Amino acid sequence: MITVVLVAVLAVLLTHFLWRRKNHFQLLARNGIPTPKYHWLLGHMEQTFYSPGKRSVVEVKHEWLQLYGKVCGFYSGAIPRVLVADLDMLKHILVKDINNFVNRSFFGTDKKMLIFLRDQQWKDVRRIMTPVFSSAKMKKMMPLMGGCVEELMDMYETAADSGQPIDMMEAFQCLTMDVINRCAITLDINCIKNPKNEVLAFMRKYVSQPIPCIFKFIVAFPMLYDLIRLLIPENKRNNITFIEEHLTKVVKQRREQTQATVVDGLQLLVDAADANVDASKTKLTDEEVVDNAFLFLLAGFETTSTALTYTSYLLALNPDIQEKIFQEVEEVVGLERAPSYEDLSKLVYTEAVALESTRMYPPVTGFITRQATQDWQYGPYTIPAGTEVEVPVWSIHHNPELYPQPELFKPERFLPKAKKDRHTMAYLGFGGGPRNCLGLRFALMEMKLVLSSVIQRFYIKPCSHTKVPLTLVTRNVFTNPDEGVWLTLHRRTTDLPHHYEPPTQVLYNRLCQVPLTK
Ligand code: HEM
Numbered sequence: 001m002i003t004v005v006l007v008a009v010l011a012v013l014l015t016h017f018l019w020r021r022k023n024h025f026q027l028l029a030r031n032g033i034p035t036p037k038y039h040w041l042l043g044h045m046e047q048t049f050y051s052p053g054k055r056s057v058v059e060v061k062h063e064w065l066q067l068y069g070k071v072c073g074f075y076s077g078a079i080p081r082v083l084v085a086d087l088d089m090l091k092h093i094l095v096k097d098i099n100n101f102v103n104r105s106f107f108g109t110d111k112k113m114l115i116f117l118r119d120q121q122w123k124d125v126r127r128i129m130t131p132v133f134s135s136a137k138m139k140k141m142m143p144l145m146g147g148c149v150e151e152l153m154d155m156y157e158t159a160a161d162s163g164q165p166i167d168m169m170e171a172f173q174c175l176t177m178d179v180i181n182r183c184a185i186t187l188d189i190n191c192i193k194n195p196k197n198e199v200l201a202f203m204r205k206y207v208s209q210p211i212p213c214i215f216k217f218i219v220a221f222p223m224l225y226d227l228i229r230l231l232i233p234e235n236k237r238n239n240i241t242f243i244e245e246h247l248t249k250v251v252k253q254r255r256e257q258t259q260a261t262v263v264d265g266l267q268l269l270v271d272a273a274d275a276n277v278d279a280s281k282t283k284l285t286d287e288e289v290v291d292n293a294f295l296f297l298l299a300g301f302e303t304t305s306t307a308l309t310y311t312s313y314l315l316a317l318n319p320d321i322q323e324k325i326f327q328e329v330e331e332v333v334g335l336e337r338a339p340s341y342e343d344l345s346k347l348v349y350t351e352a353v354a355l356e357s358t359r360m361y362p363p364v365t366g367f368i369t370r371q372a373t374q375d376w377q378y379g380p381y382t383i384p385a386g387t388e389v390e391v392p393v394w395s396i397h398h399n400p401e402l403y404p405q406p407e408l409f410k411p412e413r414f415l416p417k418a419k420k421d422r423h424t425m426a427y428l429g430f431g432g433g434p435r436n437c438l439g440l441r442f443a444l445m446e447m448k449l450v451l452s453s454v455i456q457r458f459y460i461k462p463c464s465h466t467k468v469p470l471t472l473v474t475r476n477v478f479t480n481p482d483e484g485v486w487l488t489l490h491r492r493t494t495d496l497p498h499h500y501e502p503p504t505q506v507l508y509n510r511l512c513q514v515p516l517t518k
Contacts, residue, residue: 021078028073028080031382035073036064042220043075050210050475058365058474062395071381077219079106080387081369085395087425089378093370093389094425094433101370102435105388108218108225110234112288113295114438115367124282126438128272129292132184132265133442140263141183142341145446148178149453150338151192156458160489165463167484168312170195172305172450173204179446180300184265185250185293199297202242207302210475212237240294247293251286265296304443306363306480307354308450313470313485314357314409315451316460321411325350325455326492339452347448350455352414354447358429359397360409361470367477368393368431393428394479402426458489 018040025043028035038044047060061083064072070086084090093101103118114125131137152175159166174191177200181187191200214237218225228237235241254270269292273284284292315322328349333339339347368391376383383389398406402422403413412418419427430437437443454460462468465486473482 024078024080025075027384028075028082028387031384032380033071033073033082033383034068035075036068038075043077043079045075045077045216045220048074048076049216050473056472056474058394058472058479061390061392062398065392065395073387076388077216078222079219080384081105082381082383082387082389083392083395084389085392085399087396087423089381090391090425090428090432092378094391094431094435097376098434100373100376101389103371103373104367104435105369105371105390106219106222108215109238110229111238112285112291114292115295115299122435125284125288125292126435128268128282128284129265129438132268132296133439137263138442138445139341141442142445142449144182145179145449146338148175148182148192149449151178151190152450153453153457155192156454156489157491160458160491163488165465165486165488168487169305169309169481169484172308172312173301174200175450176301176305176308176446177203177297179304180297183442184296184300185247186262186264186266187250199243199246203297203301206240206243207298207478208475208480243294243297244290247290248286251289251293266293269293299437299439300442302478303363303439304446306478307358307361307443308447309481309485310361310363310470311354311357311447311451312454312460312487313466313481314360315353315455316462316466316487317468318409319459319461321353321409322455322460324411325353325451329452329456333452333456335456339449339456341445343452344445344448347452348415349411350448350451351444352411353451354444355414355427355429356409356411359403359413359427360406361472361479362393362397362429363479364429364431364477365394365474365479366390368428370435391428391431396426396428454489457492459492461488461490463488 021041025035025038025040036044039046047055048057050057061074064074065083065085071082071084071089073080073082075081084093102122104115107116109116112125114122114129117125152171155171156166171192174195177191177197178189181189181199189197189199191197214228214232218228235244251266251270254266255274266289269284269289272282273286273289275283315325328347329335329339332346333343370389372383372385372387372389374385397403400406403426414427425432430440430443463486467481467483467485470485471482472479
């Protein structure tokens with residue numbers, strides 16, 4: 001008898017769950033937002049999470065936008081999401097109506113990093129962290145950054161002299177890890193000289209892992225999130241014990257320094273934790289200090305190294321553009337010294353190269369998201385409260401209406417006049433609005449310094465190991481070249497005559513096939 005009752009209760013519960021889910025999967029359609037066909041239990045989870053050998057998630061979303069128009073919904077498990085490629089609508093979401101869209105999407109984590117924080121907590125911590133990248137602080141960081149770039153140049157000289165190809169991704173990862181450690185937490189871990197450094201090894205592994213299965217389970221069944229949090233601690237879910245222990249030691253050492261000699265990002269966080277503030281002001285906890293020190297490393301490492309890797313690849317295939325950078329560097333900096341902080345703002349063409357490269361290959365593709373706090377209406381669409389908006393950055397950057405021949409590398413698109421004539425939401429490599437990338441100016445400074453220093457001294461060339469076109473992979477929120485990018489460097493002074501070599505027709509045709517990601 002008990003068994004019969006139990007089975008009956010289960011059957012009723014299951015029927016109720018399925019009925020509710022069916023109803024839930026009509027939410028977006030009811031609000032005027034078209035959705036592709038979905039799985040009755042998992043929504044569009046299969047198509048929108050990375051699995052080896054499956055179609056790229058970026059490609060899937062790009063195709064949906066072509067089929068359904070500039071606003072298209074899907075269900076990330078049970079969570080409704082809307083891709084918005086309409087630039088005016090995006091301007092409202094990211095800028096004008098930010099109060100309704102202040103939070104990013106659900107990440108299934110309790111970590112207190114700025115990127116995950118919500119509402120007032122986000123505002124408070126963003127205010128604390130913003131001065132890290134003020135002009136005065138960045139000027140002070142310049143010698144530290146310059147030192148790392150010089151070490152990279154030494155390594156490149158050795159490689160150029162040996163004629164060996166270099167995996168640009170690996171080399172830039174060492175550089176950006178050194179730069180962010182020296183600039184944000186004043187620690188010299190010297191990855192360029194020791195690429196086996198364990199912090200670097202951890203970060204490489206961390207950023208290249210696909211989104212964990214447990215997260216997929218949580219988005220499929222969000223009602224079980226609290227239970228999962230209880231059963232599996234955060235560190236087990238995300239595997240970050242090593243870096244937390246490392247950074248906890250760094251914070252402890254910083255506090256033990258009797259005289260504060262540095263005013264870096266870490267010090268701003270520690271001060272915000274140690275200050276005697278009244279209740280109206282934010283006081284960070286030690287956990288928040290460590291989490292956000294980790295965020296500096298995470299955000300400063302993968303994004304910039306990937307952007308520099310793509311740029312080197314594009315430059316190797318476009319020697320005429322290398323020559324234009326060279327001319328600019330020769331004019332602004334000369335050939336006898338390294339670029340200074342003041343020089344960088346005058347490297348207008350070099351900056352256009354960095355922006356055009358991040359237009360063609362945005363390193364961060366799945367991260368510009370905002371969750372609606374309340375129902376929000378725009379034209380025929382209503383974004384229901386709780387729904388996540390995702391900015392399809394790849395599709396916007398490859399829209400021929402915004403960028404004619406989007407598959408071609410044309411830095412002129414980002415010279416000041418051309419930029420001014422375009423919609424402000426047409427370029428979103430660093431996101432948009434008040435919640436955009438905090439490190440934007442730092443990243444561009446680093447990219448310009450590296451590009452000008454490399455081109456001042458070397459020619460970048462493709463070699464037999466260079467894969468053209470690149471295969472890209474999107475395992476999580478980052479999109480990377482799948483198997484690194486191998487190129488050769490040649491000293492300008494000795495190896496090659498100083499002249500422009502146009503790409504061969506074969507190379508040019510292959511370059512035009514900019515692939516969508518794997
Ligand atoms: C080429 C390099 C970089 C790219 C392409 C990039 C891209 C992005 C993007 C797309 C976002 C999301 C913005 C949005 O939602 O509107 C973001 C957020 C963020 N980035 Fe970057 N980023 C880069 C470098 C950096 C660096 C060097 C740092 C700092 C060390 C940094 C720190 C952050 C932080 C803290 C956020 C979160 C901001 C918030 O939630 O308030 N990024 N970045």
